[in-house]
Amino acid sequence: MSLSIDDVNRIARLARIRVGGDEATQYQARLNDVFTLIAEMQAVDTTGVAPMAHARDLFQRLREDVVTEPDRREAFQAVAPQTEAGLYLVPKVIE
Amino acid sequence: MIQQTIKQIADLLAGGKISSVELCQDYLVRIAAHNPGLNAFITVDAERTLAEARVADALRASGKAGPLAGVPIAHKDIFCAEGWLTTCGSKMLHNFVSPYDAHVIEQFKKTGMPCLGKTNMDEFAMGSSNETSYYGAVKNPWDTARVPGGSSGGSAACVAAGLAPAATGTDTGGSIRQPAALCGITGLKPTYGVVSRYGMIAFASSLDQGGPMARTAEDCALLLNVMAGFDTRDSTSLEREKEDYTRDLAKPLAGLRIGLPKEFFGEGLTGDTATAVQVAIEQFRKLGATTVEVSLPNSGLSVAAYYVIAPAEASSNLSRFDGVRYGYRTPDYGDLTDMYEKTRAEGFGAEVKRRIMIGAYVLSHGYYDAYYIQAQKLRRLIAQDFAEAYKACDVILGPTAPTTAFKLGEKADDPVQMYLSDIYTIAVNLAGLPGMSLPCGFDGQGLPIGLQLIGDYFSEARMLNVAHQYQLATDWHQRTPGGF
Numbered sequence: 001m002s003l004s005i006d007d008v009n010r011i012a013r014l015a016r017i018r019v020g021g022d023e024a025t026q027y028q029a030r031l032n033d034v035f036t037l038i039a040e041m042q043a044v045d046t047t048g049v050a051p052m053a054h055a056r057d058l059f060q061r062l063r064e065d066v067v068t069e070p071d072r073r074e075a076f077q078a079v080a081p082q083t084e085a086g087l088y089l090v091p092k093v094i095e
Numbered sequence: 096m097i098q099q100t101i102k103q104i105a106d107l108l109a110g111g112k113i114s115s116v117e118l119c120q121d122y123l124v125r126i127a128a129h130n131p132g133l134n135a136f137i138t139v140d141a142e143r144t145l146a147e148a149r150v151a152d153a154l155r156a157s158g159k160a161g162p163l164a165g166v167p168i169a170h171k172d173i174f175c176a177e178g179w180l181t182t183c184g185s186k187m188l189h190n191f192v193s194p195y196d197a198h199v200i201e202q203f204k205k206t207g208m209p210c211l212g213k214t215n216m217d218e219f220a221m222g223s224s225n226e227t228s229y230y231g232a233v234k235n236p237w238d239t240a241r242v243p244g245g246s247s248g249g250s251a252a253c254v255a256a257g258l259a260p261a262a263t264g265t266d267t268g269g270s271i272r273q274p275a276a277l278c279g280i281t282g283l284k285p286t287y288g289v290v291s292r293y294g295m296i297a298f299a300s301s302l303d304q305g306g307p308m309a310r311t312a313e314d315c316a317l318l319l320n321v322m323a324g325f326d327t328r329d330s331t332s333l334e335r336e337k338e339d340y341t342r343d344l345a346k347p348l349a350g351l352r353i354g355l356p357k358e359f360f361g362e363g364l365t366g367d368t369a370t371a372v373q374v375a376i377e378q379f380r381k382l383g384a385t386t387v388e389v390s391l392p393n394s395g396l397s398v399a400a401y402y403v404i405a406p407a408e409a410s411s412n413l414s415r416f417d418g419v420r421y422g423y424r425t426p427d428y429g430d431l432t433d434m435y436e437k438t439r440a441e442g443f444g445a446e447v448k449r450r451i452m453i454g455a456y457v458l459s460h461g462y463y464d465a466y467y468i469q470a471q472k473l474r475r476l477i478a479q480d481f482a483e484a485y486k487a488c489d490v491i492l493g494p495t496a497p498t499t500a501f502k503l504g505e506k507a508d509d510p511v512q513m514y515l516s517d518i519y520t521i522a523v524n525l526a527g528l529p530g531m532s533l534p535c536g537f538d539g540q541g542l543p544i545g546l547q548l549i550g551d552y553f554s555e556a557r558m559l560n561v562a563h564q565y566q567l568a569t570d571w572h573q574r575t576p577g578g579f
Contacts, residue, residue, distance in 0.1 A: 015455040018436035040399040051471035055287035055527020075194040081424035
């Protein structure tokens with residue numbers, strides 16, 4: 001397989017990364033190199049093999065439904081680009 | 096002082112021969128002198144270090160200190176440390192002063208081990224040469240025209256150059272072991288789940304694991320005692336009895352069965368690296384070990400499977416960097432999508448963007464089964480190979496990296512060549528096994544060569560025993576680069 005420029009632009013939109021006109025061609029070449037490497041996988045017959053999502057068989061632990069975290073809103077918002085009255089500010093989404 | 100192990104430093108502190116403040120001052124002087132040339136640290140904050148050293152000295156004076164109190168350590172800039180700039184090697188976090196401590200940082204603080212600084216790394220741990228760091232490449236102390244390996248390259252370089260007695264690292268596909276090999280130090284990636292990932296900025300969550308980097312296996316055992324432990328804040332942290340990883344160090348190696356995977360000794364392994372590993376195998380035989388050929392037939396596909404699974408997880412993990420809650424935000428934007436897209440285009444470097452895009456693609460509709468599920472199936476085959484191999488041996492041995500340190504810029508424009516630097520280490524992460532690298536010789540140009548040990552799940556104490564016995568019989572780990 002090989003990615004087209006349209007594919008590159010589609011992936012960039014999915015990933016929320018702005019890719020300028022010239023850049024798309026560069027990404028296309030490099031990404032296609034990587035996909036050539038990845039394509040080696042397709043030669044292996046994995047019929048009947050269960051996918052392994054994780055290094056160890058784990059289960060999610062449960063805990064009591066009680067508050068465990070202290071309120072550290074001010075400390076966490078101190079590192080945010082823009083806040084006001086305890087809220088994170090972003091460009092207006094709804095008119 | 097500078098060549099000393101943390102074991103030796105701890106003894107000096109215990110004997111009252113030196114204080115933690117004096118120790119840290121010595122290291123800070125060395126960092127000031129040599130870091131401009133090596134670029135091993137992103138952040139050095141002498142006042143903060145000395146404040147932590149004073150706390151350590153007070154802890155010792157109170158009589159409540161453990162053996163490592165006062166021994167300084169450098170931390171990879173992937174670990175959130177309260178009050179420290181924590182960049183993960185990225186412009187995206189160029190202004191992120193962490194409001195909290197990672198579990199690993201908490202553990203070192205409780206032990207009273209002051210932080211000497213935050214070490215340079217490939218951006219978001221994506222790289223094998225440290226050249227993807229927004230803060231510039233790290234230089235290898237053995238030859239400053241060469242890379243230190245990556246992604247924990249700053250940690251490896253600062254230990255090799257004696258700018259810190261030890262450092263933390265993280266390993267997703269070889270990022271502790273490969274730089275340890277290229278810089279001539281000892282590094283251990285524990286079994287997945289042994290060290291908490293809380294506060295360790297996530298790259299590929301099913302593969303990431305923190306571990307120690309130091310001069311000796313004995314030091315790594317002492318450090319792992321501090322780092323390991325159950326933590327409810329990491330959902331994959333393993334609830335196990337606390338272990339003493341130094342308990343088996345002194346055991347003789349008679350009867351040890353070493354597995355040699357034939358795939359690791361094939362045509363890809365040549366020259367001085369092949370010779371050094373063979374000499375190391377002979378040394379282990381002299382120490383009473385026997386060797387047996389084993390096979391990891393699917394290991395050749397580990398790089399391909401990894402470059403599906405790791406980018407897939409990265410594309411999800413790194414979606415949190417959008418210019419809203421922390422870090423960089425583009426100065427000039429229109430609507431919300433415009434802000435996201437420009438922030439991420441400007442805040443991430445080229446390699447990180449490539450991996451996010453690969454991940455977005457392999458997870459997207461129509462490609463998920465062909466790529467992501469196929470890679471996960473291969474992952475199981477790779478893990479099963481190891482399980483089969485451990486029926487015949489106690490530990491697997493091979494090279495850590497196919498070559499010694501390469502030149503800065505040599506592979507920077509060829510991602511696939513760079514990825515192949517991790518050909519012997521990646522399978523270990525996919526299986527979740529512990530692995531370590533220790534020095535086993537030098538090539539014709541005087542560059543260090545690393546020997547890799549891969550253990551079965553939770554066999555860290557045994558691996559450290561094997562490495563320690565080797566280091567009692569050899570002196571490769573005591574060699575240091577000239578000029579430092």
